[in-house]
Amino acid sequence: MSTVDPRLSINQATIKYADLATALRVTADAGVQSIGLWREPVNEVGLDTATKMLADSGLRFSSHCRGGFFTLPAGLERDAALGDNRRAIDETAALADAGADGSTAVLVLVAGGLPEGSRDLIGARERVRDALGELVPYAQGAGVTLAIEPLHPMFGSDRCVVSTLGQALDLASDFDAATVGAAVDTFHIWWDPQVYEQIARAGREGRIATYQVCDWATPLPADVLLSRHYMGDGVIDFASLTRAVIETGYDRDIEVEIFNQQIWDTDPADVVARTAAAFAETVAPHLP
Template sequence: MTAHQLLSLNQATIKYATLDEAIAATTAGGIESIGLWREPVAAVGLQESAKRLADSGLRFSSLCRGGFFTPEEGPTRRAAIDDNRLAIEETATLAAAGADGSAAVLVLVVGGLPAGSRDLIGARERVRDAIGELAPDAAAAGVTLAIEPLHPMYASDRAVVSTLGQALDIAEQFPIGSVGAVVDTFHVWWDPDLYTQIERAGAAGTGGPLGRGGGRIASYQVCDWATPLAADVLLSRHYPGDGVIDFDPITRAVFAAGYVGDIEVELFNQTIWDSPYGEVVDRTVAGFAAAVAPHIPAA
């Protein structure tokens, strides 16, 4: 498989697209893999979504998103656990519908501090405990729960797990095939311990998603960082090559760790979302080809 063939379009990059529009734009752009989001899948229905994915011939790289595990015990937390069990089933169904090489990866955004709380350590412990409840379900379904560390600026509202090391601290408490971590360049490029932690993830062996290698690395996502950040910092991602991230050492480290899966481009950016889907796909392909693909080792 060539470097270009590893590109996967995460559906968030064309946020307003329906499932059919996302599949059509992906295939029209010559991309062979897609990462889906639960809301557009739910709008069509799981079984119908799986059928349309199968008919497209695309690989399936991940489902976004599960998580939000930080509430104290009570109805809100129980509802989140139940919803994540449903997301595990959805991931397994979509992965089975994807073309050969699809990965059964459910991306987890673990949640921020509950309202009124300052207990960061306690929140992380509740994340661990929730994953402990879900890991047996994931293992039974053949799904990998992929903990995504988010940049520290999101710790209060979106993810109390801020570094790859913190994600691995949790993941390593569970079987390697059922719990892993996401390496997303936007969130981890700044971390001085990043390469040590990527190596640590790879040292876990070849029991990654569907046995595809990479140890605890369940997904590799790429987009760029540029300042000034948007007023809504969630919407500050850029096409690969349009910012300051050096994709060479990160990409080489991820593949040196044994990762052999798809590479998702996931962009949250209002200007990109407001652009025609075909234009966004073309820009994504061009940015990936220039900034990321040259650094993927030959198979």
């Protein structure tokens, strides 16, 4: 257990097929202190039960995944999405309350892709800004930070029209930094020629809501969504990226979030152990 870094947090997507009870158990049993949750497994047991289970686990809560899907034009579907985001904000606040000391009320937002048949990328991006504007007062009231997550540009049309950290920070800049920040996820931003200057800027502006790590490797699998790897199994330089994040003063948990069919097909306790080892080797040496 002594090799498990205290700042490591297991994002539940890394052990996707584990239900909430299993995810909490294998994470705590491995000596990991923190977990990031996803809405589906939380809602499977209901929020009240989930908060009790989280409290009983003794784990910190580092983030909730995920809200967003903001690119729809005005209408019922968009209204429903905004309502669902308010519920996600409530869940985030409740889970952060239930988690151990040092928990953070961070809701990760994935903006959404182009609406079916649309080529209006600029319009879609403006609707993201509008949706943030509608949610911010509610998030502020709940004490929740919305973390805009830029996704790799290969997801730019179908999943997320926010493609760079700089763009996420531009979107966030209309709002208070305590309520709107950005998710800094190595997988999505490692390639960006501006990545170091934008991480420094995010720090200066107080906008690093969460730092998430996993690796990039090629060839990409047939489903590119599942192309995330254990740190060290790809090409990302975790030394320089982690140091850049730490230099901004970021002092909270660091999540490992991996979508990978082979990893999902592995026993979750083994996955958590392997994740902790990879973290100890690639990220922990660059922490203060």
